[in-house]
Amino acid sequence: MAIESDVLVVGGGLAGLTGALSAAREGADVRLVSYKQSTLRQASGLVDVLGYTPDGDGPLTDPFAAIQSLPDSHPYRTVGVETVRDALSLFDEAVPTYEGGHTDANALLPTHGGTVKPTARYPAGASAGLASDDRDTLLVGVEEMVDFDAPHVAAHLGAAGVPFDVRGETIRFPGDLRADAKVTRYAKLLDTNGEVAVRGRKVPARDALAQRVNPLLEGEARVGFPAILGDDEPGAIRAALGEKLGVDVFEVPMGPPSLPGLRLEDALFDALDAAGVSIETGNPVVDVDGDDRVERVFVEKNGARIPNSADQYVLATGGFVGKGIESDREGVSEPVFDCHVPHAEDRYDWFETELFGDHAFARYGVATDDDLRPLDASERPEFDNLRAAGSVLGGYDFAAEKSGSGVSIATGYAAGQRAAQEAR
Incomplete structure (x- = not known):
């Protein structure tokens, strides 16, 4: 039947x-x-x-x-x-x-390749990163994620003439993750806010990440990470990092495998x-x-x-x-x-x-x-x-x-x- x-x-x-x-x-x-x-x-x-x-x-x-x-x-x-x-x-x-959805106009978003892409709809997690925003920006890459070379992306965005100063820095992600860890492993660690070892003591993952980024800030008003900031609670993670860093936090859309996708x-x-x-x-x-x-x-x-x-x-x-x-x-x-x-x-x-x-x-x-x-x-x-x-x-x-x-x-x-x- x-x-x-x-x-x-x-x-x-x-x-x-x-x-x-x-x-x-x-x-x-x-x-x-x-x-x-x-x-x-x-x-x-x-x-x-x-x-x-x-x-x-x-x-x-x-x-x-x-x-x-x-x-x-x-x-x-x-x-x-x-x-x-x-x-x-x-x-x-x-x-x-x-x-x-509030406008017919395309938004312009930076990509992980250092280009600026016109798009009609975008995740809320990317909204603080709009290329039409003139606030200075720090991009933070992760050593283990070779698909997002933050200094390279920043240089390309600068050459493209974006209306803000942009720098790129690379950090080692806190926690004992394998070098070939999938993006979902980073996301899950931030979702659970599990404790990681930092200089011999246990620190919640979100605190540890903020501690590694904070010394790199040079007055920028916003910080962009590769799109790994949680799967279940991305909004809460961005808010927590933003509060700890004193900036707006956003994600840069990535290629496959794509957490925003x-x-x-x-x-x-x-x-x-x-x-x-x-x-x-x-x-x-x-x-x-x-x-x-x-x-x-x-x-x-x-x-x-x-x-x-x-x-x-x-x-x-x-x-x-x-x-x-x-x-x-x-x-x-x-x-x-x-x-x-x-x-x-x-x-x-x-x-x-x-x-x-x-x-x-x-x-x-x-x-x-x-x-x-x-x-x-x-x-x-x-x-x-x-x-x-x-x-x-x-x-x-x-x-x-x-x-x-x-x-x-x-x-x-x-x-x-x-x-x-x-x-x-």
Whole structure:
């Protein structure tokens, strides 16, 4: 007997989670199935709407104003700017620890690479680090974390012309942690405020960290750490460190594994639980039944093929990185529903010879109608009851535009909402 629901979402990334939440908020019985862990743990945790135009102009001040000038094939043009706003409102409600919803303007945040990134939503823990703030800044790196070279980051920010003086210092993190300790180990130690040995005596970890940073201050009004300041209690940890140091404390978003990304994932799964969404992860969809309509999909679990049926389906399996789009010498394909992916027949037309050139493959994905239904090679819907969302969509280069999270949220919201409204 098949597991039944009104709406079945395939994919557990930002688009899939948003789509499931949107459908549930419309009153649908929603089930989400995902083969892999969410890619959010590999992401910075920042939510970009549009940082640059497809032509490379930017950073953009108002991403919403720029949407109307995007190519017709862009997913933002498909859903419309008001849907983008509505989707972000849903996100703001589901993840109240994020800021940026008070304005249409992009915020400018320093990154662990020493660049300044335009973004529409950002964790509260990063808010004291905005590059538009002119207060002098000390960045503190940790010897054991080679991905965040604080002096290097500070030098790059200074060369980029930020409106404040910035320095970088490196410390040894207090406590007996292995040299290859994961960011979650630092976070857990600060969450529990466990005691660490300092000069032969036991000191709470937060006190010990503040004691190592305090002598480095030279009048700066704010201090930035790599994003390791707790998982369960990041706000309390920042407040405690700020009080002990007499400054505002912020986190600099990091690359994978990303603690802000994990926090965002947890917040969205909490919202799905509260909305009553059924979730199954770790098992792939291996087959599909249906002609003009998807009748059911089969999820492989412990060697068995478990049928799952729904009235409406949402495809949100990701792009090339998430294996939602695949390629080989024969061409480019979407492996779950076998949707058509428009692409050049000659593989040499997929890319440019320049490393940072305008590569066509970056925009490969399924094409859809105005209702986000994937189209076949004749531009007819593959299935009447299937919609696509997120980076499985074609028509945009999310890496160059800094638009990946925004497109995932906007199209996930629209696909989930429309699926729920049409579900019997």
